[in-house]
Amino acid sequence: MLETGSVLPDLELEDTTGRPVRLTDYRGSDNVLLYFMRSVTCPVCAMHVKDLAARAADLAGADVRVLIVVPEGRSEAAAWQAGRDLPFQVVTGRHGSPHAAVGLMRKVFGAVQQSGSLLVDRAGVVRHAHSATVPTGSYDRRGITAAVAALPLADPLP
Template sequence: MFETGSTAPSMVLEDTSGQDVRIPGRDAVLLYFMRSTSCPICNRHVRDLIGSAVGVRVLVVVPEDRARAAAWKAERGIPFPVLTGRHDSPHEMIGLSRKVFGSMQQSGSVLIDAHGVIRHAHGATLPTNSYDKKGITAAIAALIRGPGTSPVPAG
């Protein structure tokens, strides 16, 4: 998993329309990595992000293929771009692997500022522990306060 305070490596993911999305970009971005689109807990976390992630661009990353991701986005009315891996698992790209005999996809969140610095990184095997709302909120608040604020540790 990425480390808070480190520089994010370049990644190219794909949105549901097939367009490349380069991470990091020119703006601050919060990436929420879902365990799967069928995970009710992850879906609840996305609904919470819809109402609470203000001040940064939110991207939802799913392990499914583009067609399934597009169907889920449309069915749920997700206002954020939904991303998949072009060739590799986007979760594996950041160190969120499958645990417990390869059956449990880890999920989590990463906040990257406009300079490519990771301001928050949190992941977990159990979806109930993967959404660090307090940590995300604090990291976004520090980011909005401006230069000179230090990254907020995950926790």
Template sequence: MLTPGSSAPAIELEDTAGQAWRLSDHLRPRSALVYFMRSTSCPICNRHVRDLVARRDEFAADNVGVYIAVPEDRDRALAWKTKHGIPFPVLVGSDRTPHESIGLTRTVFGSMQQSGSILVDPDGIIRHVHGATLPTSSYDKKGILAAIDSMRSGTRS
């Protein structure tokens, strides 16, 4: 797993239109928050995404782009995005799951996909990272908001 204060990895994914998506292309002048869902069928993860959507104006005001990464293929991701009216880019892996790119692996005998988030500032420095096996604890809203607040005030969390 990644650590706050370190440089962000070279994350390369695809959006639901099949276009290449690189984390480094979505920084400067913005920060990037990527939420890694356990699956699009996870009701708890969907609740977390609804909270991200409800806070989209706050994120925009703080110059934070929000991206949702899912382990499913592009067609299933697009269907989910469309059905739920997700306003953020939804990302999938091109050769492996997006989760593997930051160390969110499958646990409990390979049956439980970990979920979590990463917040990267415009300079490519990880400001917050969180992962969990159980989806109930995968969305660290307080930690994300505290990291955004520290970026706003110019301090490192």
């Protein structure tokens, strides 16, 4: 997985309508928290998303845009999103697995999908990275909160 201090590569993502989502579009304007779900059928990951949704106002107040990243295709992601009132965009890989692109695949008797989160600042630098193979350990609420509090402030407008 990417480490704190590394620069996030520009992942090729798309939202549930098929529109491209490029992380470089947020550079200079928004911090981005990517929460990588193990799958849309993971009830533990869904609880984590629910907690993030409850914290949406605080995250938005810190100029943090949250993207929920799922490994399934666009139609599965759209069906999952339709059943929830989320204040966040749900995205998937445009070409390949977004999870694999950031190192969230673990080889244990084949490939096991991991879940976790990355907080990326306006400059594209990873400020928090956390992952786990077991979903119950994949959401580091305290670590995310501390990393959000430590984000560099936006440059004031001239």
